[in-house]
Amino acid sequence: MADSCLFCRIARGDIPATIIAENARCIAFRDINAQAPVHALVVPREHVTSLNDLTDGTLFGEMALLAQQVARDEGIAESGWRFVVNTNRDGGQSVYHLHGHILGGRALGWPPG
Numbered sequence: 001m002a003d004s005c006l007f008c009r010i011a012r013g014d015i016p017a018t019i020i021a022e023n024a025r026c027i028a029f030r031d032i033n034a035q036a037p038v039h040a041l042v043v044p045r046e047h048v049t050s051l052n053d054l055t056d057g058t059l060f061g062e063m064a065l066l067a068q069q070v071a072r073d074e075g076i077a078e079s080g081w082r083f084v085v086n087t088n089r090d091g092g093q094s095v096y097h098l099h100g101h102i103l104g105g106r107a108l109g110w111p112p113g
Contacts, residue, residue: 042083
């Protein structure tokens with residue numbers, strides 16, 4: 001799966017993306033279909049299909065800390081931002097590699113979707 005997975009290929013550098021932050025286990029890059037003025041994705045370098053398949057809680061913690069760094073770097077930490085993880089079809093997941101969406105730069109309504 002990792003050979004053909006879009007986000008695995010981006011994480012390996014096989015497909016170009018605008019990388020805005022990274023740590024040892026994750027990368028953050030701009031979403032090409034932005035839904036807010038700031039819309040980035042945080043993706044683990046290792047392939048995990050969805051949040052249902054996560055077995056290492058420290059990995060999600062590293063994703064969240066990288067999201068926090070991006071929010072600060074993008075200037076949205078104080079005004080507010082959202083970190084969203086869609087899981088499986090009904091949850092809105094379209095790429096089956098665990099990822100979180102960082103959204104901010106405008107007021108975000110509730111409920112979403």
